[in-house]
Amino acid sequence: MAEQGVPARVIVVGTGLIGTSIALALRERGAEVLLTDRDRAALAVAVELGAGTALPDGALDGPADLAVLAVPPAAVAVTLLDAQKRGLATAYTDVASVKALPIAQAAELGCDLTRFVAGHPLAGRERSGPAAARADLFLGRPWALCPTPGTGEDALAAVTALVRACGAEPATVAPDEHDRAVALVSHAPHVVSAAVAARLTGADGTALGLAGQGVRDVTRIAASDPRLWIGILTANAEPVADVLEAVATDLAVAASLLRDGSEGAAVHVADLLLRGNAGRARIPGKHGSAPRTYATVTVMIPDRPGELAMIFQAAGIAGVNIEDVTIEHSPGRDLGALEIAVAPEAAETLTAELRARGWSVPG
Ligand SMILES: NC(=O)C1=CN([C@@H]2O[C@H](COP(=O)(O)OP(=O)(O)OC[C@H]3O[C@@H](n4cnc5c(N)ncnc54)[C@H](O)[C@@H]3O)[C@@H](O)[C@H]2O)C=CC1
Numbered sequence: 042m043a044e045q046g047v048p049a050r051v052i053v054v055g056t057g058l059i060g061t062s063i064a065l066a067l068r069e070r071g072a073e074v075l076l077t078d079r080d081r082a083a084l085a086v087a088v089e090l091g092a093g094t095a096l097p098d099g100a101l102d103g104p105a106d107l108a109v110l111a112v113p114p115a116a117v118a119v120t121l122l123d124a125q126k127r128g129l130a131t132a133y134t135d136v137a138s139v140k141a142l143p144i145a146q147a148a149e150l151g152c153d154l155t156r157f158v159a160g161h162p163l164a165g166r167e168r169s170g171p172a173a174a175r176a177d178l179f180l181g182r183p184w185a186l187c188p189t190p191g192t193g194e195d196a197l198a199a200v201t202a203l204v205r206a207c208g209a210e211p212a213t214v215a216p217d218e219h220d221r222a223v224a225l226v227s228h229a230p231h232v233v234s235a236a237v238a239a240r241l242t243g244a245d246g247t248a249l250g251l252a253g254q255g256v257r258d259v260t261r262i263a264a265s266d267p268r269l270w271i272g273i274l275t276a277n278a279e280p281v282a283d284v285l286e287a288v289a290t291d292l293a294v295a296a297s298l299l300r301d302g303s304e305g306a307a308v309h310v311a312d313l314l315l316r317g318n319a320g321r322a323r324i325p326g327k328h329g330s331a332p333r334t335y336a337t338v339t340v341m342i343p344d345r346p347g348e349l350a351m352i353f354q355a356a357g358i359a360g361v362n363i364e365d366v367t368i369e370h371s372p373g374r375d376l377g378a379l380e381i382a383v384a385p386e387a388a389e390t391l392t393a394e395l396r397a398r399g400w401s402v403p404g
């Protein structure tokens with residue numbers, strides 16, 4: 042039985058990364074979840090993972106509390122119309138990364154918008170498909186909701202309950218404002234990441250062998266599915282183009298200043314780097330809290346099975362909470378530098394504990 046406040050019966054249309062992650066989160070809270078996808082293999086994997094059971098083709102014994110449309114942006118409106126014609130649920134939501142266009146398309150198709158609340162979880166991965174799904178994907182993450190003036194209260198309550206059941210924080214925002222915001226914090230960064238990664242297609246072995254954590258960080262999201270992303274970018278074209286033009290200006294100015302080579306030019310390049318520091322510091326920390334500065338403890342780790350687990354165990358014994366970790370691999374060597382972010386007051390305790398157990402903590 043579903044836990045208190047969790048929608049009892051939910052239909053998920055589209056069992057890819059996001060649909061299956063939502064389904065897994067709901068199953069953990071005891072909800073009944075019915076799944077459907079036009080790709081039979083994606084549906085079969087989601088069922089196999091325990092995300093729910095396949096939605097029968099015929100009539101249901103009554104509408105579900107909620108149908109979640111976890112399909113690409115261009116498919117949201119037609120999928121909503123089809124689901125409403127079948128009477129699948131009493132309330133509907135989607136998860137598309139763009140909001141204004143799918144809502145306008147749904148209105149044009151004559152969908153019942155009183156029962157639809159457009160949504161967008163601000164959590165995801167660079168991998169697609171049900172195999173990459175995780176029940177904890179949305180924990181502590183914002184989830185934008187875009188009710189319109191005609192949205193029914195019951196529908197809003199049902200979708201808000203879904204968001205909370207997934208462990209996320211609902212954030213109400215107008216569709217246009219949402220699209221401008223995500224152009225800045227998600228869509229334009231995606232194109233910039235792709236542009237940097239695209240330079241690597243012509244890189245030789247020497248350059249690739251020298252690749253460190255920086256280029257890995259900047260290009261992580263460039264590994265995403267281009268078919269999904271072209272749909273996102275074209276559906277939010279103007280706001281994304283605005284941000285890209287501003288970034289392009291900064292880059293062009295930096296390039297010409299570097300060619301100039303004078304001391305005055307370097308000061309202007311430094312100004313961009315300082316603005317970068319300031320912008321980065323404004324990104325909220327975990328669970329939307331104010332950004333926090335952590336201390337980094339760097340420990341050299343041999344590439345051996347179980348090494349990381351032992352370090353985490355040592356931190357636990359020392360009573361130190363690990364906030365984040367990154368591993369910097371030395372190309373061609375069986376050694377890596379593990380950077381552990383901890384509260385500044387815990388850095389000394391962790392360093393002493395690791396050294397006492399034989400690890401090398403330089404500095
Ligand atoms: N990938 C990410 O990190 C995030 C994606 N989103 C949004 O979530 C939605 C789904 O994205 P992903 O799960 O990443 O994609 P995905 O490619 O993993 O899954 C999409 C699924 O929808 C199915 N599908 C496509 N058209 C369909 C239709 N007409 N009827 C039934 N099923 C259909 C596909 O077969 C596929 O299984 C997109 O709208 C995307 O903008 C939102 C937040 C994060």
Ligand SMILES: O=C(O)C(=O)Cc1ccc(O)cc1
Nearest residue numbers: 138162163164165166167262
């Ligand atoms: O992989 C990541 O870190 C992401 O940022 C994924 C992501 C992709 C699309 C969205 O609409 C929201 C989040």
